[in-house]
Amino acid sequence: MSNTEKTTKKVFTRPNALADVPTHYCPGCTHGIVHRLIAEAIDELDCLGDAIGVCPVGCSVMAYDYFNCDMIQAPHGRAPAVATGVKRAKPDNIVFTYQGDGDLAAIGTGETVHAATRGENITIIFINNTTYGMTGGQMAPTTLPGQVTQTTPYGRDTDTAGFPIRVSEMLATLDGVAYAERVSVDNIKNVNRAKKAIKKAFEYQTQKKGFTIIEVLSTCPTNWGLDPVKSLKWLEENMMPYYPLGVYKDKEAQ
Amino acid sequence: MERNLMKGNEALAEAAIRAGCKCFFGYPITPQTEISAYMAKRMPKIGGVFLQAESEIGAINMVLGAASTGTRVMTSSSSPGISLKAEGISYIAGSDLPCVIINVQRGGPGLGGIQPSQADYWQATKALGHGDFHVIVFAPSTVQEMVDLVTKAFDLADIYRMPTMILADGLLGQMMEPVTFPDQQSINEYDKSWAADGHKNKRKHNIINSLILSPEDLEKSVQERFERYDKIAKEEAMAQCYLTDDADIVLVAYGATARVTQSAVDLAREKGIKAGLVRPQTLWPFPADHIRTASENASSLLCVEMSMGQMIDDVKLAINCSKPVHFYGRTGGVIPTPTEILTEIENISGGAKE
Secondary structure (H helix, E strand, O other): OOHHHHHOOOOOOOOOOEOOOOOOOOOOOOHHHHHHHHHHHHHHOOOOOOEEEEEOOOHHHHHHHOEOOEEEEOOOOOHHHHHHHHHHHOOOOEEEEEEEHHHHHHHOHHHHHHHHHOOOOOEEEEEEOOEEOOOOOEEOOOOOOOOOEOOEOOOOOHHHHOOOOOHHHHHHOOOOEEEEEEEEOOOHHHHHHHHHHHHHHHHHHHOOOOEEEEEEEOOOHHHHOOOHHHHHHHHHHHHHHHOOOEEEEEOOOO | OOEEEEEHHHHHHHHHHHOOOOEEEEOOOOOOHHHHHHHHHHHHHHOOEEEEOOOHHHHHHHHHHHHHOOOOEEEEEOHHHHHHHHHHHHHHHHOOOOEEEEEEEEOOOOOOOOOEOOOOHHHHHHOOOOOOOOOEEEOOOOHHHHHHHHHHHHHHHHHHOOEEEEEEEHHHHHOEEEEEOOOOOOOOOOOOOOOOOOOOOOOOOOEEOOOOOOHHHHHHHHHHHHHHHHHHHHHOOOEEEEOOOOOOEEEEOOHHHHHHHHHHHHHHHHOOOOEEEEEEOEEEOOOHHHHHHHOOOOOEEEEEEOOOOOHHHHHHHHOOOOOOEEEEEOOOOOOOOHHHHHHHHHHHHOOOOO
């Protein structure tokens, strides 16, 4: 052993579950942070060999290249149904989906609500960035009232485009949900909380407690037309008041 | 071997279980609901999975998930429900996943009716979803054949890594006939090293995917799939010929319609008309060679379907339009009678020929 190895301690390294490849995500986008948190949780729970990820259509469609566990690419919105099929066939594997807001709360609402109410023993990582990122920034079900997008050029008018869906609050009303928490990755404190929540959701799954969902407030600097730092500030000032952070359901705490 | 009197749908479900089907995902729709009901009763007893999905779309995507893990999986529906499954079937084909899909056809379009139909022939054989792909389509005409073809459907799905379909109809699904099941059926095992079932840190991660953004790579993957399809077309086409050796008029019919048509052939023979029948057992691949050979000495063909005429396109292609191909069909849930078909045969052949 060399002297350097004796005296230095490695404090930061790439998680084993995260592939050593460049991602296609835009600079400043928070997908990278969330991917890392999932990978850290998988490493810490030592379940890489049992984990199966499901990524549907959206910015995260190519996440199958970014995680080192087995991966399945699902049709738009259908990840909870695909994950259900995986989990029912292989109940001892750890199954997670990684879905955006358009995917989960618009085209995949039915699949999401029913996987949740069945108490399907899977974990959903839900990225809420108030926009369809991959297709260039159209209105999502989570787009805020007044928010300008490509398809709400005058701002989301709730008279014609309706209101945003608060997914965590909605799913928390269902008996099949074991854990629902909304977190954010806008600062270090919140990133640490998000990590804890994701790990807890996976732990609940290994204990077969039922459906778990972690909603992550995220940024989309490219489609918001803001730089990464201003995007984080926009998230804090606009998204957090509408989407308060916190635990919305915890079967164990009840 | 024990003979059981069973409803078509239930026999089909039992045959699937005996063929090693471990997961069934369904959604209620007439006239196939007995399959779900049977699976709901039996699957928990054999350690299998029955799950009633929130929708047809949910069900087919659960199939995608279970198939991804290398598990034998099946779903069933009827015409309007199959339309809903189209998206998932395209993804399953694009991801090279094996599974079995049942369509107990009813009349259409739209909500249509709930009586037997064969109006989904085009959908099943030409466009079961978007993109360049095929599904192997079996067309049983008896309850026993439904049983026999289910095992084959699972095997070919595994061998060629693709979805296969049993294209039945409301008549076959609802009718009761005696059936026998193999005493101790051995379930063939196939290579599933591609499956996403957790790598246990023993191999590189597997990816189940239908997204290929490079046009050249996507083209290559589709071309490779079509090489497989060519092999299937050569090796897996199935048809049965009845009295075709000396036939002057060759009838072509599949499924429940083939039973009625066979009766019409018998009636025609009694009248001295040399009629015969080719009954396709696979609709894709289409048994073109069987039809070409069987009609070599015939002067005309008559295609009989419970639709406005869909398979007739493939019959014409099979013989390169070298002879007249006539059509008789009823649709909307109306089943043609042997007498109606006989009249058609008489009109074409100009009556009895001694």
